[in-house]
Amino acid sequence: MSRYHILDAQHTDPARIKRERDKARELRKTRWWLDQVNRGICHHCGGRFKASELTMDHLIPLARGGTSAKGNIVCACRPCNQSKKLETPVDAVFEQLERERNAGGSESEGEGER
Numbered sequence: 492m493s494r495y496h497i498l499d500a501q502h503t504d505p506a507r508i509k510r511e512r513d514k515a516r517e518l519r520k521t522r523w524w525l526d527q528v529n530r531g532i533c534h535h536c537g538g539r540f541k542a543s544e545l546t547m548d549h550l551i552p553l554a555r556g557g558t559s560a561k562g563n564i565v566c567a568c569r570p571c572n573q574s575k576k577l578e579t580p581v582d583a584v585f586e587q588l589e590r591e592r593n594a595g596g597s598e599s600e601g602e603g604e605r
């Protein structure tokens with residue numbers, strides 16, 4: 492049985508998200524983060540930016556179970572960060588559609604089978 496991506500109640504737990512946001516805020520004060528922004532490279536488009544133009548971005552959004560660990564945090568320029576934010580709700584809609592298709596669309600899947 493194939494597994495599809497659904498929002499996990501554990502992932503969207505507001506207490507957990509708050510905790511991870513706090514962690515991200517703490518990370519922002521560290522030498523590690525300063526090194527990241529001083530390198531001045533956006534993780535997504537690879538463009539060079541001033542430190543002040545870069546924002547902190549979670550590769551896996553907190554609401555999807557991502558954490559504020561260094562491995563999940565990257566620098567993103569504002570346009571990339573914003574376009575990602577816009578993408579996320581659409582993403583969720585696609586997931587919902589897929590879930591519905593998986594739930595009710597088993598007949599169409601069998602069309603090509605012998």
Ligand SMILES: [Zn+2]
Pocket residue numbers: 533534535536537538567568569570571572
């Ligand atoms: Zn960028």
